[in-house]
Amino acid sequence: GIGLELVKQIAAKGSHVIATYRNTPTEQLKKAANKHVTLIQCDVGDVASVQSAAMAVKGKVRSGITHVIHNAGVLQNSDEDPDQEWSLVKQQEMMDLFRINAVGPLLVAQAFGPLLAKPSPKGQGRKGGACTLPIFAVVSSKVGSVTDNASGGMYAYRASKSAANHITKCLSIDMADTAKVLLLHPGYVRTDMT
Numbered sequence: 001g002i003g004l005e006l007v008k009q010i011a012a013k014g015s016h017v018i019a020t021y022r023n024t025p026t027e028q029l030k031k032a033a034n035k036h037v038t039l040i041q042c043d044v045g046d047v048a049s050v051q052s053a054a055m056a057v058k059g060k061v062r063s064g065i066t067h068v069i070h071n072a073g074v075l076q077n078s079d080e081d082p083d084q085e086w087s088l089v090k091q092q093e094m095m096d097l098f099r100i101n102a103v104g105p106l107l108v109a110q111a112f113g114p115l116l117a118k119p120s121p122k123g124q125g126r127k128g129g130a131c132t133l134p135i136f137a138v139v140s141s142k143v144g145s146v147t148d149n150a151s152g153g154m155y156a157y158r159a160s161k162s163a164a165n166h167i168t169k170c171l172s173i174d175m176a177d178t179a180k181v182l183l184l185h186p187g188y189v190r191t192d193m194t
Helices: 002-012 027-032 047-058 091-115 155-174
Strands: 017-021 037-041 067-070 135-139 180-184
Touching (some): 027 037
Parallel strands (some): 067 135
């Protein structure tokens, strides 16, 4: 999916990538692991797992993390049709997607925020330019837009992504001195999730 391709593309440029996986790394992710890619287990819907991953990463970074790309997310967490009729939406499905898609980015920010590289002073950025802030990016979806929703449906996914967008907006304000916080909408990408 998107995460695996990000790992491959960034590592191909020679940057060190710490890639996470929820339960078990896929064969494709295992193949991508090399001197530029380290694999660490992290279930973003589980506080202890996120904190454990942050501790593992802390031991691997000396001068701080320059980029965090939060790409973890789920379209559905059961065999239910994600585009089911409103009267069939189940509370547990809503809560599962909120835990992973909406609360997950906040848990990752809380655990990995202290590991971000310190901003460079003004004038010491790239080519003597402005201050360089580390990046904290959250991959989201246009489906989370309230204004753009003209088709309805996908209650759990839409609501969880809308909440994730608002949480990320709050992080962009509250972390403004320590990181550039971004929301990324990659557009429709054909993956196992879609």
